[in-house]
Amino acid sequence: MTKPVTDPNLQSLDARSRDIFRLIVETYLHDGEPLGSRNLSRMLPKQLSPATIRNVMSDLEHLGLIYAPHVSAGRLPTQQGLRFFVDAFMEIGDLSEEERQVIEAQIKAAGKSQSLEHMLTEASQMLSGLSRGAGLVLATKSEAALKHIEFIQLEPRKALAVLVSQNGDVENRVLDLPAGVTASQLVEASNFLNAHIRGRTLAEAKAEMARLKEETRAALDSLSQSLVEQGLAVWAGAGSDAPARLIVRGRANLLENVTAQADIELLRHLFQDLETKEALVQLLELAEDGPGVRIFIGSENKLFSLSGSSLVVAPYRDQDSRIVGALGIIGPTRLNYARIVPMVDYTAQLVGRLLR
Template sequence: MTKPVLDQSLQSMDTRSREVFRLIVENYLAEGDPLGSRNLARRLPQQLSPATIRNVMSDLEHLGLIYSPHISAGRLPTQQGLRFFVDAFMEIGDLSEKERQVIEAQVVASGRSQSLEQMLTEASQMLSGMSRGAGVVLAAKSEAPLKHIEFIQLEPRKALAILVSQNGDVENRILELPAGVTSSQLVEAANYLNAHIRGLTLGEARTEMERLREEARNALDTLSQSLVDQGLAIWTGRDTDTPQLIVRGWANLLDNTMAQADLDLLKHLFEDLEAKESLVQLLDLAEEGPGVRIFIGSENKLFSLSGSSVVVAPYRDKNARVIGALGIIGPTRLNYARIVPMVDYTAQLVSRMLR
């Protein structure tokens, strides 16, 4: 919902209309059920007849904020109505001291004693447990400084590249070799690379190799150039690296979705999450703006088929560079007011642990 449309809707709603709309949305977020005029009449602070309430609901339908799922039913918020509610009515709550302690216990404790992957896994599990959705974390490839590179010939035209980082991580890749390459040439190429890129990240190593080639083109023989082009090039850049997606709490999604008879939508969500290209899109969503971002239903192309909502925030490294995203995926009736500060605080803690 664009801001001009939002402003226009606000201006056309009196106090009575706003209260009816708020009750319909809050009932949907809490129960997932339509709210009819008789039940509304009992909940409104002022006494209004069901007929008057039906007229108000008709006006709200005309604005595109609510709809009737079937004849003679109560009303539910539309996707546009949910966005309108989030932007214009919702008051973001604050975490209780107990909730902060739970988040800190999971993130800080695991961050001090375990690997980054394990810390993110526990953060995902924790977010799922504290919300109605599935906790999701996108962990981008880390760029730890390199300690050692080695090439092992597997076939005449293939080699195994072994990269050891200074933090102890080991990554293996299969590379295509030029014709006629020998094992001794691979050893010489590895020695050359180790002499020049030790202590650099993969991105820095790629830049350094390009600089060396410009300074002295004969310093690298054909094989070394080929290994650099094939190896280091494919290890750098988000477009070629496959980030790691950590999702915990499928049972929460099943419970919520089955209650709404939306199993087909859940199937679409599973398919969306399995799509490799979707992982980069999730990180892009988080990077488009500061802080927590809320995407409702088809507002995000990533989960448009499933109609799921996403509340996502980026986390950053010591250089304030976005290296991943975490948040909640779930049905559109998420408790946004509670989840937003939860996701925000968790992202801040993860960023703090990475400094």
């Protein structure tokens, strides 16, 4: 369904102006080329002279919706024009049943046979392949339910803490041991934790340990109690340094048809942004700012604004409806938004269901 125009400056567009504007944008989204008045006159349902069309295009330029990339060239939509098109004209379709089955089969197969990491990587790869952009999946840490913890002594004052989550992920951390800790105390601390953390997230496990503070004192000696506290704190501390992991697939797609040095430089900025820790936090913030799928075009996207890329992103949730990650597609501003939005939306819902 077509969305209504909301900007009062754009209410003045008559049907002829809208038809011309729509054709300019649709041509750009299809092949990236500017559209001139002569070609427009052949595409419009009603015959208009090139001179009349040029007058209309001049008005659209004045509104900031289109621009001429070169003198005597056709017109391309501005970022404001693309936003207006997405908000006012674009009809969001739905995935076909066949497309839904393909997405579901790939994600479910990865989820059954491998770890959560593999399922999310498959989701990123699939989004890339279907969109010809780069697929992004952000997975926050410490949200998976815990299954098992074990301490393995490496040196008299060092141990390896092994944390296994119920989705199959395994993480290792080296922690410092209090002086005098014995092998039996490592086992005792592991057993106590395993009796209370199974099925809880890290945050929930920490809260449970705080609640059982008196019981912990009664059940364990001081060194074993210290191990219990360190065993949970080592992941909490790591979480502040690396709050999430970003899985990116299909970067090579962004290099297709890029020849100009300026465009290559923009992509270099994008690839650098994708490597930064701040990108993880900001990507999740973008997804959390509103319900459902969000579209960011060019400089609207505070994360990748230097590269002028567009981002379509949606959060996914766990069994408690908490946002635990985000997934989406990044690419040039001429992404096929109408097709990509339902694709991202359905994939995010599917990943969320499989986490429950």
